[in-house]
Amino acid sequence: MTGKILKGIAGFYYVIAADGKLYECKAKGIFRNRNVKPLVGDNVGISILDETEQKGNIDEILPRKNALVRPSVANVDQALVLFSVTQPDPNLNLLDRFLVMMEVQEVPVNICFNKIDLAGDEKRNELSAIYEKAGYSVFFTSTCEEKGIEEIKDLVRGKTTVLAGPSGVGKSTLTNLIYPKAKMETGTISEKIQRGKHTTRHSELFGIGRDTYMVDTPGFSSMYIEDMECGHLKDYFPEFEACEEDCKFLGCIHIGEKICGVKTAVEEGRISRSRYDNYRLLYQELKDKRRY
Ligand SMILES: Nc1nc2c(ncn2[C@@H]2O[C@H](COP(=O)(O)OP(=O)(O)OP(=O)(O)O)[C@@H](O)[C@H]2O)c(=O)[nH]1
Ligand SMILES: [Zn+2]
DSSP states (O other): EEEEEEEEEEEEEEEEETTTTTTEEETTTHHHHHOOOOOBTTTEEEEEETTTTTTTEEEEEOOOBBBOOOSOBBBBEEEEEESSSSSSSSOOOHHHHHHHHHTTOOOEEEEEEEEEGSSOHHHHHHHHHHHHHHOOOOEOBBBBTTTTTHHHHHHHTTEEEEEEETTTOOOOOOOHHTHHHHHHHHHHHHHHHHOOOOOSSSOOOEETTEEEEEEEEGGGGGOOOOOOGGGGGGGGGGGGGGGGGGGTTTTTSSSSSSSHHHHHHHHTTOHHHEEEEHHHHHHHHHHHHOOO
């Protein structure tokens, strides 16, 4: 039978199988035969060892579309990063960091600002201008007034979406609103896992509809960018590319250079100042890291 790994913990993998049941599986054989470790999100072939106890073994990992490192999940279609317009105020540096991480891993990202009921049009326009200029899709929702929810439903339907965002922005409220069933399924898995008594948070996939999955990202607030050459950072700010032809120097990093298309675009408002400032901060951070 085939299935999908929803969660992995302490050597056990929880696989939702084609029969709709959740099997607690080991992965005997796979490690030794091939040097591949099963990941949450993997589509797998399993054999049932005990039908009533719902225990099985993972025999095979089916070919992957991709495998993310952070969070550690396979077969991801897109990410949805959720912030609130206020309470708490969005930390745009954290958001830009996340966008870089997803650009590096080649995962398309959508941005959603929640709690739009708490802010006026001005805030909304400011945020959408920053990120639409950068080429990202920006959504606005209010879970308490149930605004913008249909758009998010359409966005995630039939896909595996990494949901990320800091604490308190409304991730659980939104997920429960999109698919009230998600909560229930979470309960089932948690009960099974209780026995293992592991407190470390791992990535977990939630089935929230037909072929539709959400991944919760643990540890979002402590996110640091990949160990990359600072000179490569510019490649992960997609809006820079179109302006680079106006840079005088090939390989311009858009910081100290006098004639720079990116800096001109920032002056003229074609690239948002907030994005550019965060680029400089992250650049400096990567540069400092190399000195150790
Ligand atoms: N005004 C307003 N409050 C909201 C909205 N969505 C969520 N909240 C409130 O914000 C608080 C946090 O919501 P959660 O859904 O628990 O946030 P979360 O992102 O899951 O937080 P963590 O579980 O800490 O990661 C709750 O008190 C919600 O009632 C909204 O659209 N508008
Ligand atoms: Zn430049």
